[in-house]
Amino acid sequence: xxxxHILEKRFPGRRxxxxxxxxxxxxxxxxxxxxxxxxxxxxxxxxxxxVGAIYHHFGNKQGILSALFFAAQDDQRQHLDRELxxxxxxxxxxxxxxxxxxxxxxxxxxxxxxxYQARSAVAKGPFQEELKDRNAKGFRELKAKLxxxxxxxxxxxxxxxxxxxxxxxxxxxxxxxxxxxxxxTSPRDYREEFAESAWRxxxx
Amino acid sequence: xxxxHILEKRFPGRRxxxxxxxxxxxxxxxxxxxxxxxxxxxxxxxxxxxVGAIYHHFGNKQGILSALFFAAQDDQRQHLDRELxxxxxxxxxxxxxxxxxxxxxxxxxxxxxxxYQARSAVAKGPFQEELKDRNAKGFRELKAKLxxxxxxxxxxxxxxxxxxxxxxxxxxxxxxxxxxxxxxTSPRDYREEFAESAWRxxxx
DNA sequence: GGCAAAACCAGAATAATCTTCTTTTACCGA
DNA sequence: TCGGTAAAAGAAGATTATTCTGGTTTTGCC
Numbered sequence: 001x002x003x004x005h006i007l008e009k010r011f012p013g014r015r016x017x018x019x020x021x022x023x024x025x026x027x028x029x030x031x032x033x034x035x036x037x038x039x040x041x042x043x044x045x046x047x048x049x050x051v052g053a054i055y056h057h058f059g060n061k062q063g064i065l066s067a068l069f070f071a072a073q074d075d076q077r078q079h080l081d082r083e084l085x086x087x088x089x090x091x092x093x094x095x096x097x098x099x100x101x102x103x104x105x106x107x108x109x110x111x112x113x114x115x116y117q118a119r120s121a122v123a124k125g126p127f128q129e130e131l132k133d134r135n136a137k138g139f140r141e142l143k144a145k146l147x148x149x150x151x152x153x154x155x156x157x158x159x160x161x162x163x164x165x166x167x168x169x170x171x172x173x174x175x176x177x178x179x180x181x182x183x184x185t186s187p188r189d190y191r192e193e194f195a196e197s198a199w200r201x202x203x204x
Numbered sequence: 205x206x207x208x209h210i211l212e213k214r215f216p217g218r219r220x221x222x223x224x225x226x227x228x229x230x231x232x233x234x235x236x237x238x239x240x241x242x243x244x245x246x247x248x249x250x251x252x253x254x255v256g257a258i259y260h261h262f263g264n265k266q267g268i269l270s271a272l273f274f275a276a277q278d279d280q281r282q283h284l285d286r287e288l289x290x291x292x293x294x295x296x297x298x299x300x301x302x303x304x305x306x307x308x309x310x311x312x313x314x315x316x317x318x319x320y321q322a323r324s325a326v327a328k329g330p331f332q333e334e335l336k337d338r339n340a341k342g343f344r345e346l347k348a349k350l351x352x353x354x355x356x357x358x359x360x361x362x363x364x365x366x367x368x369x370x371x372x373x374x375x376x377x378x379x380x381x382x383x384x385x386x387x388x389t390s391p392r393d394y395r396e397e398f399a400e401s402a403w404r405x406x407x408x
Numbered sequence: 409g410g411c412a413a414a415a416c417c418a419g420a421a422t423a424a425t426c427t428t429c430t431t432t433t434a435c436c437g438a
Numbered sequence: 439t440c441g442g443t444a445a446a447a448g449a450a451g452a453t454t455a456t457t458c459t460g461g462t463t464t465t466g467c468c
Contacts, residue, residue, distance in 0.1 A: 162374070165381065414464085426453070
């Protein structure tokens with residue numbers, strides 16, 4: 001199982017082999033050269049196919065970018081959902097949001113790097129609506145889960161608007177720094193610190 | 205004083221008028237259409253100049269992007285430095301980091317939006333080294349300031365690596381959400397919450 | 409198996425875009 | 439005023455994205 005199980009899961013089977021290969025090589029290019037600097041030609045060369053095939057599968061460059069982006073985001077969200085499913089208290093839920101995030105980034109550093117890099121491009125591209133819908137759905141579900149612990153949820157400080165920022169903000173910031181090489185220690189090593197710290201920051 | 209005092213300060217004088225205008229229109233395009241989608245042609249059209257003039261001043265598209273990016277980042281940093289200069293305790297320093305950040309974003313929403321959007325493009329482009337150096341310098345200085353409060357600084361929880369993430373992570377996350385329209389309340393209204401919350405999260 | 413329809417793939421042709429180059433013009437100090 | 443340097447214009451060239459046309463393979467169905 002290599003790091004491309006994400007693609008295998010999303011585009012399974014023999015028929016989609018080239019599709020997966022294009023995406024895999026495109027991911028490499030995007031990470032290596034940056035989104036703007038990777039050309040269709042470069043992707044084509046890496047997987048020894050034709051521009052026709054690429055455009056057949058993805059329509060245009062944004063199509064490749066978006067397919068990769070949504071695949072990664074969905075996998076991340078699935079991972080979160082699995083962790084979140086069997087939590088029975090607010091504290092557990094907060095811990096699992098943070099830990100599942102840190103774990104996913106450490107397990108999929110290339111994908112994480114790509115997610116950070118590509119977000120703004122996708123947000124401006126032809127799939128901006130889909131991105132908005134997905135994000136809105138994600139936030140709605142997370143909100144429902146966090147507010148679903150009855151009385152305990154009331155202990156949460158202040159308006160809910162800022163709660164998610166308080167929970168994931170620090171972890172997100174640190175993961176970016178780690179992926180950029182600005183700090184060395186793996187985010188996993190700080191699970192406790194981030195989780196505990198987030199929990200404290202929620203108390204009034 | 206419009207929102208382009210940042211440009212006036214950085215490229216002053218009559219001679220630089222076109223230069224500023226190009227940057228101003230380019231900023232508009234980048235925000236409106238996204239970095240990838242804005243063409244030199246579009247910028248040219250907006251300020252009624254020629255491609256020759258644009259390339260004379262900036263060399264290439266990345267040059268425009270980087271000039272804007274560094275201008276914004278420097279202004280933001282100057283704002284931080286001014287706030288930070290007259291703080292005399294760790295608590296005050298933490299507060300001023302957060303408040304100066306929130307204030308700057310609210311005062312310059314277009315620039316802030318642009319900063320978030322353009323970062324990854326600059327990080328991959330021909331000015332990546334300059335970006336790295338600037339960031340490294342910024343972190344070094346902030347670290348020195350925060351650790352310069354003698355005994356008080358020792359009360360800070362755990363390794364310093366994660367301290368900056370704990371401080372600015374939530375604010376940053378919330379500002380992005382606000383600029384994207386996902387939340388409505390101005391970041392300024394949550395100054396106290398973010399500052400207090402960050403301070404608490406630092407205590408052991 | 410045989411057939412039609414759809415999906416798939418290749419590569420040349422086209423169009424959009426970036427960048428360079430040459431020429432002209434404006435500015436400023438001596 | 440004059441000479442030099444910077445500024446500006448716009449045509450020409452290079453790169454890159456996208457389309458189009460034609461052929462091949464796979465699939466669903468009888």
